[in-house]
Amino acid sequence: MYEGPVIDPDVHHTWKSEDWIIDHLSPRWREFARASGRGHVPLAAPGAHWPHFQGANKRLDTFPADGSPPGADYETMKRQLLDPFHIERAILSFDIGTNPGVPNADFAIDLCRAINDWNVEYWLGMGDPRLYSAIMVPTQTPEAAAKEIRRVARRSSHIAEVLLVYNGLGKPFGHPAYDPIYAAAVEVGLPIAIHGGGEITYGTAKPMAGGIVNSRLELHTLSPQPTLHHLVSYITHGTFEKFPTLKLMLIELGVAWIPWLMWSLDAQYRILRAESPWVKRLPSESFREHVRVATQPCEFPDEPQRLIELLQCFDGIEDLLCFCTDYAHWDEDDPAYVGRRFPEAWWPKLFWDNAAWVYGFDRPGAAKAG
C-alpha cells in the first residue's frame, strides 16, 4: 500500500446556498438574479435529462448532515477525503463547473467573477494548506475569460489551474477562438484542466457523436468523447506550438483510450502536416510533453492486469497518469483500489510526481535546494 502523499486533482466542492454566490454578484446582476421575487434565475443552464437512479450522482454518505449538497461542507470533506487518504493537495474544481453556460453571456462573466471571489474568500481563505482550487472562466467570451484569469491568479497563491468544462463556443477547445484563454494561462503560469461533462449542458456542442443516446448507461460509457476531441484539437490546431509552456490535465475520461487515440493521430502525421501549419512533431510527442491524464474512472476489466498490459504498449505511460478520486461522485476511485491494481513502481509518479509537475508542487518534507 502506498504510504506517501497524494495529490487529488479532481475534488468537487460547491456552495451551501446559492445566496452565497448571488451576494457576490455585482449590484446590477444581483438585482437581475433576484428580479422575479420568487427564488432567483438559475445559476447554470439546464443539462440534458439523463438522470441517475433516484436523482443523485453522489455517494449517498457524502450528503452533509446540515442538508447542504455534497462537497459543500469542509468538515465532511476533511473527514471523508483529506484525512483518511493522506491527500496533501486537493484541487477543488467545483461541481462540475458548468455555470459559465448560462445563456446570457454578460451574466456569465459576472457569475464567474462572483464564484471565483467566493471561492478564494471562503474555501482558500479557510486556512487549510492542502486546499487548492481552480479558476472558473466564462468560455463564451474568451477575452473576458483571459481577463478573469489574470485577475483571480493574483488573488491567491492557492489557485492551481484554469478549469474548462462548459464549451462556450461549441467548438473543440483547441479552436483558435479560445487562444486568449491559453495566452492568459501561460502568462500567469497556470495549467489548463479539462473536466468532462460540460457538453451535457444546454447550448453547446454535442456530448457524443452519432446522436443523442437514450440512457445514462450509454451517456456515461461514451462520456470521454468530447474531451478526446478537445485533446485532438489542441494538437491539430497547434495550441501546444503556440503556447510551448502550456500544460494540460485531462480529467474524468479514464485511461484505456490513450494507445488507440494517440496512435491513430500519429498515423495521420503526414496529412496533419499538410493540413495544419502548426504540427511540427508527432502528436504523441506533444502529448507526452504537455498532457497528463487523471485516472478516474479507471477501466479495470475483470483481470486488472490486462489494463496494465494495454497501457504498457504506450511507451512512458507511467509518466503521464495522475491518480484522482472524483470526490464526492458516485463512481469515485479510492487510492487503495487504484493503487493495488497498478505496479508498485508507478506509485510515486501516479500519486504525486506527475500531478506535481503540472501544478508545480514540491513534495512535502523534501529538503529544498539551497
Next chain:
Amino acid sequence: MGGLLSLLASSLLGGTPPAQTAFGSAFVAGLLAGVLYWALPSRAWLWAWPCSSRRRSAWPWPSCPWAFVPLPRSLMFVNGLVAPGGAILHSQAPKFAGGPPSAGGPGPGNLLAAAITMHDLVACAAVVPWRPGGRPARPSGGTRRPAPKPMPQQGAVGLGPVYDGCIHHHWKSPLDVVAYMSKGWQEYFGRPGLLPDGGGMVPIVSGFPYHNPFGDKLGELDRTLPGIARAVLCHDAAMQAPALPNPYMALEVVRAVNRWTRERWLDQDERMRALILAPNQLPAEAAAEIRDLGRDERFAGVLMGSNGLSKPFGHPLYHPIYEAAAEMGLPVILHTGSDATPDVLTTTTAGGLPGLYSEYRALIAQPLMAHVVSFITQGVFVKYPRLRLGIVGAGVTWITALLWRFDMDYKTLRRETPWVTRLPSEYFRENVRVCTYPLDLTPTDEKLARLLAAVGGLEDVLYYGSGQPNWDADGPDAILCRLAPAWHEKVMYQNADTLFSRTGRGAATAATPTIAVGTMPETGGRG
C-alpha cells in the same frame, strides 16, 4: 552511369577532367534526383522500392532525421537546376575573369553547388523512410497506399481463400443509377447539359465535408478482384442517400441504387455479394425493401448508411429494420460516415466539429462507438438474439477501451435498462463483428498484437475487408503481415463467411427475453 555522365559533362564544360569529375558526378546526380523527384508521382517511389510488395505497418517517425524535410517538388526541381548551374559558373569563372584555372579548388561556388546537391540527394533518399531494422515501410498516413499487389494464387503455401468483407462500388455516372428510377424521378433529376454551363442534373447524394488532401481514392475499383474468393459490395457515396432531406427522394435513390447494384454488379460476377442499402429514414419501407431484395441470396447484409432519423441506431424507431434483417438472416452493417453529412442532425464527433480531415479521421470511431453502445443498451440483441452487427471503416483499436468502460458502467448504471441482463461485452462478442478496414497503424506490429490481446478473443470478432479503392485500403498481405498466423484463417475467411451467410434466418424473432425491452419492472429496491 553517374561517372559517365560526369565525364560527359566535364568534357562539354572544358577544364581539367580530374578536377571536375567529383563535382560533375555530384551535380549530375543532383540534377537527376531533382528531376526524378519532381517528375514522378509520389507513389512511383513506392513501386521503385524493391521490397514494398510485402507491406508492413507504416509508421511516421523518421528513422532518418531528414525524412520529413518539407521540400516541395517544384523546389527540388529548381535545386536540380541551380546546383549544376552553380558548378558550371564556378568552373567557367576563370575564363570570364581571364585568370588561371582554379584547378577545381574548393571555392565558394563549388561548395554551394555541392551543398545544394547533397541536400537534394539526402532529401530524395528520405522520400522513402525506413525503419532502424532496415525494413522499408510505407510512407505514413497521407501517402496514397499503393494498390494491393495481386495475391498469390489460392492454394499457395500458407494462403487460403480470402473473403473481402468490404469493397466500395460506385457509379461511373449518376445516370447509371437514375436509369433505375421511375420516369417521374428521371425527369426530376434531369441530365447534365440541360444548362449552358453543363449543369442541369440534380446531384443524387449530398456532399461530404472531409477529404484527404492527398486524395480519397486510389483510383477505380478493380473489378477483377485478383485473388479474392468472395467480396461484399458496400457502396460508396450511395450510403449518404438514406438521409437525404426529402424522404421520398431518399427512398427512390436507395431503391435505384439497390437495383443498379444487383444488375450491374451482382449479375456480372458470381464471386460478389452485396449489402442492401436501407432507406432508414422510413423504417417500414426499409423493412419492405429488405424482405423484397433479401429473397435474392446474393444480398448478404443490410447497410444502414447515413443516419436518416438522427438518432443512435439502437433507437426503437429503427427496430423494424432489424426485425426484417433478422427474419431474413441478414447482418446489419454500419459504416463510417453515417453521421458526417449536412443532412443529419447528429455530429460526427463529440465536443464540436472537426476542422481538419486528420482530426475527423483520428476520431472516426466515435459515432460508431455510440451506435454499438446504443444497439446493446437499447436491447436490439435482446429482441433479435441472432441478429449480427458489422462495424466497418473505423479500424479495430477502439474496441478495447470501449468494452472495458461499457462493462464497468453497466455494473453501476444498468437500472434504467433492465432488459440488458448480461455484460455488454458478452453481447458484443456474440453479436458484433468488426471489419479490419482500415487496420490501425501502430508503432510496431507487436504493439498491435499486444493491444488486441489485452481485451482478448478478438480473433473471433475481426473479419477482413480491403476497403478498396479508398486511399487507406488494405491488401490481404497488409493483414497477414500484422496479425498472428493463428488468426489468419478466421480473419481472412471464416468470420466474414459466418457473418454474411444466412445462418440465423427465421429463428431470430423466436426468443422471449426475460425482461421485455422498454419495460420497467419492480425490483423491490434492489437497484
